[in-house]
Every structure is written in structure tokens, then in C-alpha cells.
């Protein structure tokens with residue numbers, strides 16, 4: 001799986017890794033199989049996926065290397081045992097609430113790899129207004145769908161982002177430049193559809209709000225004109 005392979009390639013941890021919402025357990029099991037020697041936590045809020053992860057680890061002979069926690073988000077994790085946090089495949093709003101509850105992540109010692117399935121704009125808004133710095137963004141295409149992976153650390157500084165950047169990410173942080181053009185076109189179409197739907201329902205004020213975000217997309221596209229040929 002390209003998405004999880006990319007996340008795995010971005011983990012630069014020596015102390016330990018927590019995979020929140022582990023489900024199938026691919027992240028901790030692969031790390032253990034690859035000889036990762038730090039601490040490994042697999043957490044899930046539901047028992048059946050956590051048991052599936054445990055079975056996967058047992059099948060691969062690495063269950064003893066992983067701590068399985070039936071818990072909400074990062075609750076119950078000893079912060080001194082990890083330096084990397086993976087939260088992948090959840091909604092951006094859920095990721096916000098998980099990070100928000102774990103105040104100890106407000107420390108530059110922790111790297112957070114966040115892969116929202118939806119509501120990436122809510123996640124970016126929350127991060128950039130709560131002192132978390134989005135250091136890099138990666139795009140991965142899997143089965144025709146684009147996934148965003150945000151590499152984040154607490155810096156204590158808020159970062160201004162335009163509305164368009166909240167939806168697309170800051171272009172200068174984008175590591176997957178060849179996919180950025182595709183994301184831009186995809187988000188433009190989605191936003192145009194939204195604006196037209198609101199106009200048809202005579203929700204003119206809301207339509208004007210999203211029209212302004214669409215204009216912001218155009219500004220970003222123009223600013224990054226040199227990329228056009230490469231996308």
C-alpha cells in the first residue's frame with residue numbers, strides 16, 4: 001500500500017512509535033519486521049480492529065515487540081516511551097481532537113505524521129492556530145485517490161494560512177510536486193460544484209464565501225505557474 005509505505009518511509013524515530021487507530025496493524029508490524037528496535041504502540045478505540053492487529057503481529061512473530069492498547073487516541077501512552085506519532089486514515093476533525101487531548105504533544109520532541117481522509121482544512125486550521133508547525137506535506141496517489149500526509153512538530157508559533165492554503169496545503173511545503181497540480185484541479189472542481197450547488201439553493205452568502213476560496217486557489221495556481229508544465 002503506497003499510502004502506508006510512504007508513512008513508514010517518513011518515520012525517523014529512535015525512541016518509539018505510536019500508531020493511533022492501527023486497525024490492521026500494518027505500521028507497527030512492518031516496523032517490527034524491519035528490525036525497528038524502539039518502543040511500538042498500536043492503539044485502537046474498537047476491540048475488533050485491535051484484535052486483528054494483534055493476530056497480524058502474532059502471525060508474523062512480532063506480537064511481543066508491540067504494546068496493544070484499547071484506548072481513545074493517545075490516552076494511556078507514556079510520552080517518555082515514544083518520539084513519533086502516526087494517525088492515519090481518520091477524519092481531520094477526529095485527528096484534531098486526539099492531538100488536542102494529548103497536551104504533552106506540545107513539545108518539539110515529537111514528530112506527528114498525520115494523514116486525514118477528510119476535512120484536511122479543519123486539521124490545518126487547528127494546527128496552524130495551536131502552535132503546531134506543518135513542516136512538510138506529501139501527496140500519495142493510490143487507486144486513483146490522492147492522500148495527504150502532513151509532517152508536523154510543535155513549535156509554539158502560529159502560522160498564518162490563507163483559506164486556499166487550508167484546503168490545499170502551502171505549495172512550498174509540498175514534497176510531491178508532480179501530484180500538486182492534480183490536487184489543485186481536483187479541489188477546484190469540487191469547490192466549483194459546491195459553489196454552484198449553493199447558488200442553485202439560493203444560499204448566496206455561503207456561495208460567496210466558497211467563491212472567495214476558489215479565487216484563492218486560482219491565486220495559488222498562478223503563483224506556482226512554473227510547475228504547470230510539470231504537473
Ligand SMILES: C[S@@+](CC[C@H](N)C(=O)[O-])C[C@H]1O[C@@H](n2cnc3c(N)ncnc32)[C@H](O)[C@@H]1O
Pocket residue numbers: 020021022023024043044045046049071072073074087088089090094098
Ligand atoms: C480507517 S481505519 C485506518 C487504519 C490505519 N490507520 C490506516 O491508515 O490504514 C480507522 C481506525 O481508527 C480507529 N479509530 C477511530 N477513532 C479512533 C480514536 N479516537 N482512537 C483510536 N482509534 C480510533 C477505528 O476503530 C479504525 O480501526
